[in-house]
Amino acid sequence: MTNLGCMMIDMAGVIVEADPAICATLRAPAEILIGSNLFDFTAPADRERCMHLFSQVQSNGIPVSTVKRLIRSDSSHLWIQSHVSIASRTSEGVRIHIVVQDGRQPSSTMRPEALLKTARLTFEARRARTEIFSASLFADSAWDILLAANISEAEGRVLGMADVATMLGMSVVNVTRWMRALSAEGLVDYEIGDDTQLANVAFRLSCDAHQRFERYLSERYITAVAAVPKPDPFM
Missing domain, CATH: 1.10.10.10 (Winged helix-like DNA-binding domain superfamily/Winged helix DNA-binding domain)
Incomplete structure (x- = not known):
């Protein structure tokens, strides 16, 4: 799979770091992404499931991967595979590392x-x-x-x-x-x-x-x- 970039988010899902590749993938500069919530870039139909997995990683520390749709800044959708893991736990809180790879669009547009x-x-x-x-x-x-x-x-x-x-x-x-x-x-x-x-x-x-x-x-x-x-x- 092709790597599409990576980012770091805090416990609330707010993006705190974004590399150039993920900026290009989301078609938004780092100045826009940093401070935004990652779930705002997640398709509504996938949001609840992804939030549950995100909470699960925070609670048990076990990395997870999932296939979902990203909503880019131009409103286009992109199927990706997201790999989520704990990057660090400090007195300032937990930092979550997310690696994004391309995901093949399913053959169906069914809800x-x-x-x-x-x-x-x-x-x-x-x-x-x-x-x-x-x-x-x-x-x-x-x-x-x-x-x-x-x-x-x-x-x-x-x-x-x-x-x-x-x-x-x-x-x-x-x-x-x-x-x-x-x-x-x-x-x-x-x-x-x-x-x-x-x-x-x-x-x-x-x-x-x-x-x-x-x-x-x-x-x-x-x-x-x-x-x-x-x-x-x-x-």
Whole structure:
């Protein structure tokens, strides 16, 4: 991915440092950016999720990455991948370091709320099925893990292995095995740690996985809407 610049913000989200690259990306001089709030440059549909992740980094110190839309000074939107981490903790407060890289625009322009609702319905349908039929007949652990991660990230949460095991009724060992397979396919990224510490590591969907989900959920949503009978104007 191409680096688009970096910045430093304080605990309130106010930009305190901005390098020339991020100024060029946002199409605004440093004099304008410094003192402005970063969330003012975040698309409204992504703002709540990003604020939640920002608070999470402050509280537990664990770096996170997310895909979101930046609003530049000319009002144009840019899909980026943002990497957020604690830079320092001093008597003056916490400083957050943000590295911005380019992110591929998802294939759909569907509203995020519609995509999240479709993902939830898909997940709930799979859970409902296991209550009626034997779960062992329809096991699809990799898909269930990806769905759970997609929903959690859209809601502003990041999952760990233990969270997934609880949500899906799987053992941590089984979740770890599937996570290795998903990582090998480039569909998930680990927040910290390495392959030997998977049981204790949080993870997120990769940029590629986000794009694939956008396409899949958009197609499912469009198909569902098209299947709804339209009212007969003569009745």
